[in-house]
Amino acid sequence: MLVGILAILCLFLPAVIKIGHIELPDMPLLLAPMEDVSDPPFRHLCKKYGADMLYTEFISADGLIRDAEKSTKKLDIFDDERPVGIQIFGGDEDAMRRSAEIVEAAKPELLDINYGCPVKNVVCRNAGSGILRDIDKMVALTAAIVKSTNLPVTVKTRLGWDDNSIKIVEIAERLQDVGIKAISIHCRTKHQMYKGHARWEWLTKVKENQRLTIPVFGNGDVDTPEKAVDIVKKYGADGIMIGRASIGNPFIFREVKHFIETGTHLAPATLAEKLDACKTHLTRSIEWKGMRLGILEMRRHYGPYFAGLPNIKAYRQRLVTSEDVADIFATLDEIESVYADYVIYPRQTATPVYEGLDG
Ligand SMILES: Cc1cc2nc3c(=O)[nH]c(=O)nc-3n(C[C@H](O)[C@H](O)[C@H](O)COP(=O)(O)O)c2cc1C
Numbered sequence: 546m547l548v549g550i551l552a553i554l555c556l557f558l559p560a561v562i563k564i565g566h567i568e569l570p571d572m573p574l575l576l577a578p579m580e581d582v583s584d585p586p587f588r589h590l591c592k593k594y595g596a597d598m599l600y601t602e603f604i605s606a607d608g609l610i611r612d613a614e615k616s617t618k619k620l621d622i623f624d625d626e627r628p629v630g631i632q633i634f635g636g637d638e639d640a641m642r643r644s645a646e647i648v649e650a651a652k653p654e655l656l657d658i659n660y661g662c663p664v665k666n667v668v669c670r671n672a673g674s675g676i677l678r679d680i681d682k683m684v685a686l687t688a689a690i691v692k693s694t695n696l697p698v699t700v701k702t703r704l705g706w707d708d709n710s711i712k713i714v715e716i717a718e719r720l721q722d723v724g725i726k727a728i729s730i731h732c733r734t735k736h737q738m739y740k741g742h743a744r745w746e747w748l749t750k751v752k753e754n755q756r757l758t759i760p761v762f763g764n765g766d767v768d769t770p771e772k773a774v775d776i777v778k779k780y781g782a783d784g785i786m787i788g789r790a791s792i793g794n795p796f797i798f799r800e801v802k803h804f805i806e807t808g809t810h811l812a813p814a815t816l817a818e819k820l821d822a823c824k825t826h827l828t829r830s831i832e833w834k835g836m837r838l839g840i841l842e843m844r845r846h847y848g849p850y851f852a853g854l855p856n857i858k859a860y861r862q863r864l865v866t867s868e869d870v871a872d873i874f875a876t877l878d879e880i881e882s883v884y885a886d887y888v889i890y891p892r893q894t895a896t897p898v899y900e901g902l903d904g
Contacts, residue, residue: 562760562783564598565697565726567628567654569784572777572805573597574798575729575762577788578632578657578701581842585623586829590822591791592626595798597784599629600701603659603673606635606644620651621833628654630699634662636671638686642693649694655726656694658687660702663735674735677706684719691724701729701764701786704747707736717751721759729762729786742766745780752781762786768797770804793849795822816854820881823850827873840868854884 560571576583576591578600588599601619608616622629631653635641641658648656660683662673669675676683691698700720705711717728730751732743743765751761763782767773768790776782790797796814803811814822826846831839847864851857860883863876 564655564699564760567598567697569597569628573762573784574773574801575784575786576600576791576798577729577764577786578602578630578659579788579792581845582792584619584830585621585626585833586826587795587846588626588629589623589829590795590826591798594795594822595802596787596791596795597628598654599626600657601629601631601653603632603634603662604644604648606633606637606640606672609633609644609647610640617647620648622651622653630655630657632657632659632701634659634667634672636675638689641686641690645690645694645696645698649696653696655697655699656690657699657701657729658690660700661731661735663703663738668735674703674706677703677710677712677735680712680716680719683716684723687720687725688723697726698724699727699729700725701731703731703737704734704744707734710734711747713747714751714754717759717761718754718756721757725759727760727762729764732763732765745776745782748776748780748782760784764788770801770810773801774805793846793852816884816887817881819850820877823847824874824877827870827877831870836870837868840870840873843873851880854880854887 562569562571562573574595574597576588576596576599580602583600583602591599604616604619620631631648631651633641633644633648633656635644645656659673660676664673667673667675676686687698687700702716704713711734713730720728730748732745732747733739733741745763748761748763751757760783762784763776763780764786767776767785767787773785776785785801787797796818800811823846827839827843830843833839834842844865847861851861860876860880864873867873867876
């Protein structure tokens, strides 16, 4: 009787996805780790606009154990962005174990291992996706890291090395067996780099494995609310990891959330909201990185923030060449007044459609 009542009650409780002891809402939205993008200023915005879990950009295990400033700075976490996962990469077991200890001291909610990066100078050290050529080594390295830390360990990887060696079903199960608590899958092979499209059908094959109980997060090419829902409902992922579509548009998280909850589209962010986000981004970049680096490293974001605005090129040029913060803020204010009457239409793709007086 009691069991029956409890079972009925459970039907009315919102489902949760668990990564070890970390509880995330049903269909959680995760910000993908992105080098030079997923830093604290950007993570702040993604959190504000609805991301449920954030990852740092990848951090070199070698850099951490050498105490390299560039690497240790990336360990910075702020309380208002939790839960956060710190991602590390490296091919050497000893360095990975020692860096896992360093990561634990930085107190993230979890430690993520990068087995997906396809960049040459990472792969040639058997790090990132390089390890996809040797699954036994991947399993042994993961087991060693799991043993070396009290943090929940998760993995982000690709389908396999190339089309002839897609081993993601085996990888997910074997990594679960050595103790990882979740896996994020960028549904391309290493050889694909970013070419072609992400093959979400592999998520279904991974989830069909009855032995697999850890959450599986789907990643690759999610840039609309419809695709986000599809990757869960049609392909079986437990959550959605979004990377490129959030650059210049951290609002994607609230757009997806709204679509999941209501089945309708939230109006896209207004230009005023985009400018506000951009100014916050710049201010926080300067606070966290210092004036010069904060200004320089914001340059990659202006294009995406204002993508689709007609005749924006001259303003963008000013934003990416100025080293004077007052001048940059003045340019952002000018964009706001010049484009005040433009309307942004709901998007079917990652690029917004603007229509204005002369647009
Ligand atoms: C600029 C950039 C930097 C990236 N850096 C990382 C990284 O540090 N660690 C990682 O696991 N993946 C990294 N990735 C891959 C993304 O996390 C993600 O898997 C990939 O972009 C596919 O997802 P998307 O289509 O939603 O962007 C990076 C991608 C981009 C575009």
